Amino acid sequence: MKKINQIYSGFALMMLLLLGSCVKDLDQQPYVQETSASVYAKAENYKKVMAKVYASLAIGGQEKGDGNADLSGRAANAYLRIYFNVQELPTDEAVYTWGGGDALNPVQFINWNTTDEWSSAMYYRILYTVGLCNEFLRNAKDDKISKFTDAEVADIQAQRNDVRFIRAVAWSHALDLFGIPPFITEDDPVGAFFPPQIKRADLFSYVEKELKEIAAALPDRAQAEDGRANKGAAYALLAKLYLNAEVYTGTGKYTECIAAANEVIGQGYTLEPTYSKLFNADNDKRTNEIIFAIQQDGQNTTTWGGTTYLVCGPIVGSMAATDLGVQSGWSSIRTTPQFVSLFPDVTGATDTRARFHTDGQSLQINDPTLQTDGYGLTKYTNKTDAGGNGSNYAEGLVDTDFPMLRLADVYLMYAEAVLRGGTGGNTGTALNYVNLIRTRAYNGSNAGNINQSDFNLNFILAERGRELFWECTRRTDLIRYGRFTGNTYLWQWKGGVKDGTSVAQRYNVYPIPAADRAANPNLDQNQDY
Numbered sequence: 001m002k003k004i005n006q007i008y009s010g011f012a013l014m015m016l017l018l019l020g021s022c023v024k025d026l027d028q029q030p031y032v033q034e035t036s037a038s039v040y041a042k043a044e045n046y047k048k049v050m051a052k053v054y055a056s057l058a059i060g061g062q063e064k065g066d067g068n069a070d071l072s073g074r075a076a077n078a079y080l081r082i083y084f085n086v087q088e089l090p091t092d093e094a095v096y097t098w099g100g101g102d103a104l105n106p107v108q109f110i111n112w113n114t115t116d117e118w119s120s121a122m123y124y125r126i127l128y129t130v131g132l133c134n135e136f137l138r139n140a141k142d143d144k145i146s147k148f149t150d151a152e153v154a155d156i157q158a159q160r161n162d163v164r165f166i167r168a169v170a171w172s173h174a175l176d177l178f179g180i181p182p183f184i185t186e187d188d189p190v191g192a193f194f195p196p197q198i199k200r201a202d203l204f205s206y207v208e209k210e211l212k213e214i215a216a217a218l219p220d221r222a223q224a225e226d227g228r229a230n231k232g233a234a235y236a237l238l239a240k241l242y243l244n245a246e247v248y249t250g251t252g253k254y255t256e257c258i259a260a261a262n263e264v265i266g267q268g269y270t271l272e273p274t275y276s277k278l279f280n281a282d283n284d285k286r287t288n289e290i291i292f293a294i295q296q297d298g299q300n301t302t303t304w305g306g307t308t309y310l311v312c313g314p315i316v317g318s319m320a321a322t323d324l325g326v327q328s329g330w331s332s333i334r335t336t337p338q339f340v341s342l343f344p345d346v347t348g349a350t351d352t353r354a355r356f357h358t359d360g361q362s363l364q365i366n367d368p369t370l371q372t373d374g375y376g377l378t379k380y381t382n383k384t385d386a387g388g389n390g391s392n393y394a395e396g397l398v399d400t401d402f403p404m405l406r407l408a409d410v411y412l413m414y415a416e417a418v419l420r421g422g423t424g425g426n427t428g429t430a431l432n433y434v435n436l437i438r439t440r441a442y443n444g445s446n447a448g449n450i451n452q453s454d455f456n457l458n459f460i461l462a463e464r465g466r467e468l469f470w471e472c473t474r475r476t477d478l479i480r481y482g483r484f485t486g487n488t489y490l491w492q493w494k495g496g497v498k499d500g501t502s503v504a505q506r507y508n509v510y511p512i513p514a515a516d517r518a519a520n521p522n523l524d525q526n527q528d529y
Contacts, residue, residue: 040139043152049136050159053166054227056129057294058402059303065397066303071128074103074121078305079129080294080402082122086177086510087472091484092338092491093465097316097331097371108368109496110485110503114514114529123181123513126174130184133167136160137186161217165229165237168210169404172241175203175248176476179509179526182516194520201249204241211238221267226284233292235263236405239413247480247508254422261414262424264291269407271440275353278406279380281325281390281399289408293401298382298392307400310380310470316371318360325382325389326396334374335469337363338491342465346375351441351448353466355379365492379470408437408467416460431455437467457481479508504528 039045060066060078069076088094089108099105106112112119138144140160145153174181183198183206198206215234224230241248242257272278272289283290296306315321315329335356340346340363343354357376365373382390382398390399411433418430435449442448450459461481464473475484483489485507490500506528517523 036135036139040144043145043148043156046136046140046156046159049132050162053129053132053136053163054295055301056132057166057169058296058301058306060305064302065395066305071121071124074117075124075128077121078303078309079125080307081303081305081309082118082125083173083472084310084470085118086122087475088470090507091474091478092336092489092494093469093474095334095336095365095368095374095493097333097369099368105496109493110507111496112507112510114511114517114525116511119177119510120513120515122173122177122510123516126170126177127181127184129170130167130174133163133170134184134186134188136163137167138190141186158219161214162229164210164214165218165234168207168214168234168237171203171207171210172237175200175207175241176244177510178512179203179248180512180524182520182523194522196522197524204245204248207241208238211235211241215263221269221287227293227295229292230267232264232267232269233405235260235267236291236410239264239410240405243413243417244476244480252420252422254417254420255424256422257417258414258422258425261410261417264407264410265414269410271407271436273440273444275440276355276381277385278403279400280384281382281388282384283401283403285385286403289406290401290403291405291407291410293403295401297399298390298395298397302392302395302397304397306398307380307402308396308398310402311382311398311400312396314377314380316361316376317357319357319376319378323383324378324380325384325393326398327393328396331371333377334361334365334371335377336365336374336492339465339469340375342462351466352443353441353469366498368493377470403471409464409471409473411437412460412464412467415455416457416464419455419457419460427452427455434460434463437463441466484508 057079060076061069066078085104085107089096089104090110096104096108099108103117106116107118137160140156145156179200180197182195184195211234215231215238218229218231218234221230221232239257239260242253242260245251245253269291270288272286277283278286278289294306295301296303311324312326312330313332315324316331316334319329321327321329340356344350346354346356346358348354355378357378360372361375362373363375367373380400382400414425415430415434418425418427431452438448439446461477464477478484485503485505487502492498492500494500495503509526511526511529512523517525
């Protein structure tokens with residue numbers, strides 16, 4: 001049962017409005033159907049607002065299918081849809097059919113500028129979520145909640161940790177995507193002001209400190225309520241932060257990455273035996289491996305973004321939508337031949353993670369606007385374990401949760417950190433973790449297991465592609481390996497050229513939107529934009 005979804009359902013809170021593109025208005029009190037003060041007058045409402053904070057990662061508005069949108073323009077789309085676009089479409093894992101009409105060509109061809117619609121949408125979505133979190137935390141300080149009973153105070157104090165975790169997720173995305181965003185906390189004043197800009201290394205340190213404090217306060221996996229963050233989630237996000245520390249700060253933290261990964265593993269997670277079950281309509285049952293998910297269901301938390309986008313968007317060519325538990329597809333997303341080449345064969349007979357649709361599809365992408373150019377992928381479905389459809393088949397809204405953090409990723413982070421010289425782990429354990437993942441991929445056989453001579457960083461990058469494709473890790477991974485920009489690694493349509501071309505180093509981060517720089521004199525631009 002997806003409790004967070006049910007708590008949020010029916011609680012229509014008209015949240016924080018960004019006026020135009022002015023970040024100086026970001027930290028104003030939310031405009032609500034009641035006043036913010038009256039909402040926070042009742043202890044029972046805190047959990048409902050906390051649920052809205054969680055839902056801010058999943059949906060784009062207050063009503064069914066993102067209706068009554070939180071924001072405007074491209075930012076009216078759900079957080080996850082925007083995040084997928086900026087993390088996956090610029091990489092070898094995806095190509096988009098409607099790039100012209102949907103203004104996604106600058107993203108998929110890695111030639112965006114400071115007025116790009118989708119990177120700006122991500123910027124505002126991140127800061128919107130941060131704003132929601134700040135408002136909750138401002139109203140959940142000890143002096144504000146002292147009027148409630150001891151039991152209510154304890155509940156709200158626990159909810160503060162959840163909200164701080166979601167804020168850390170949002171700030172970690174800002175750190176990764178933009179580097180130097182404006183910075184606001186619950187201690188800043190309510191009302192119009194110009195938020196200061198934070199340096200990338202300072203934002204890293206802030207997120208690191210927050211996650212360490214949150215990890216100490218959150219419940220263990222076994223004690224956490226369904227759908228809410230636990231210690232494992234905080235440590236998994238911390239491991240991801242440390243894995244990329246060298247990119248963010250210039251100093252590697254691979255030993256710290258191993259330590260955080262060990263904390264996650266110590267929570268008792270295990271790999272789900274069947275890979276495909278991690279991405280179907282009842283994957284909320286997969287809490288053995290999925291550490292933290294963006295919850296979605298077709299009845300209570302509904303969106304045309306999120307995993308509805310990831311199920312319907314990749315249905316192309318002759319692919320049958322009903323096979324994936326929906327009535328129609330959007331003919332939007334395929335993949336490149338360079339990604340296909342990571343797998344030993346395209347049928348999935350060898351490596352079951354190879355979930356390609358090849359019937360009527362060309363391997364080569366001669367024209368990105370042709371939905372039959374490029375193999376299709378069927379990773380996400382709206383089918384249950386038993387083969388039935390999700391709960392809202394009639395309207396095409398899916399039940400599939402998005403696994404933002406899961407054990408296989410933690411295993412691979414541990415392995416990479418060992419290879420990069422981190423201490424506190426060992427090669428034998430790292431190799432075993434990798435082979436556990438590959439044994440599952442090879443239907444329980446050790447035929448795909450690797451030995452010490454195969455165990456290197458190039459292998460890990462490829463294995464991350466095979467295991468984690470379309471889970472919003474690829475852009476970050478390629479940057480960490482120095483292969484996203486430049487010409488070390490080319491794929492079809494990188495840089496807008498069929499055979500791929502070198503792109504400038506500035507594209508390793510997205511720009512601060514020009515409109516916000518015009519509105520806030522405290523903001524500098526990322527280098528070379």
